[in-house]
Amino acid sequence: MSEFLHSCYSGTYPHYAIIAFAVIVYRLTSDRWTRNESALLFLFLAFYLGTVAQILVADRVLFVSRRYLLPFAPLLFGFTAVGVVKFYDWLKRPVLFAILAVLVVLTLIWDATGPIVKEYYSASHIAENTGNEAIAAFIRADFKGAKSRGELPVWWYEPRSHARPVLKGATFQLSYLVGGTYWNEFFPDDPVDYLLVPAGGDAGSVPDGFVQVFETELYRVFKPVSADSAGNASPAETDKSSAL
Secondary structure, three states: OHHHHHHHHHOOOHHHHHHHHHHHHHHHHOOOOOHHHHHHHHHHHHHHHHHHHHHHHHHOOOOOOHHHOHHHHHHHHHHHHHHHHHHHHHHOOHHHHHHHHHHHHHHHHHHHHHHHHHHHHOHHHHHHHHHHHHHHHHHHHHOOOOOEOOOOOOOOOOOOOOEOOEEEOOOHHHHHHHOOEEOOOOOOOOOOOEEEEEOOOOHHHOOOOEEEEEEOOOEEEEEEOOOOOOOOOOOOOOOHHHOO
16 A cells, blocks of 8 residues: 555655645635636546556556656646745745755756666666676577567567567566567466576576576576577586676
């Protein structure tokens, strides 16, 4: 429930929406509310709550991703603008307002770019990216099978890719770097060309018929012993370049 409520809250883009909601409450309680504002608020609530209801009815799971809700958030930003103008009129100090505006803009830029920056500068992401590059280079050199599985049946709920190799336990980024696709639980009969297991994971989680062929600081890579794409299984290798 908490995750669901947090997603609904984040889906309003609260950096702007908090001011908008404050303005809405103020105008409703001070008899300044207009018919046009009612129409605008109705459109927001109809789209927003309608999207949440569709997902709950179709998936029957108390979960909604904020990316489905964010497109409707700009319907509130007019109220945000009213709040900013009122604050400017109340402050009566243009220079101070300009300084505050610059600080707010810088904060919003940091908030928008922070997740991307972490991908390149946090220790955990650096280790993961380095490991992904090493594993991708190994698999591209090791895989000798067909690069395509041909036409696949279309399923209504989940997109499918005909690309090979098929990686189970891999991230989307690694599958992209390899030029293949990730194994999907919705298609359990799909072949597994390479299986990735966390370096500290339980060895018993590896099915029979798989042999370890590569290793980084974060993952061990396995492939079927009799895989057509691999030929004879090669001895396990260790990537020392991924050590940080």
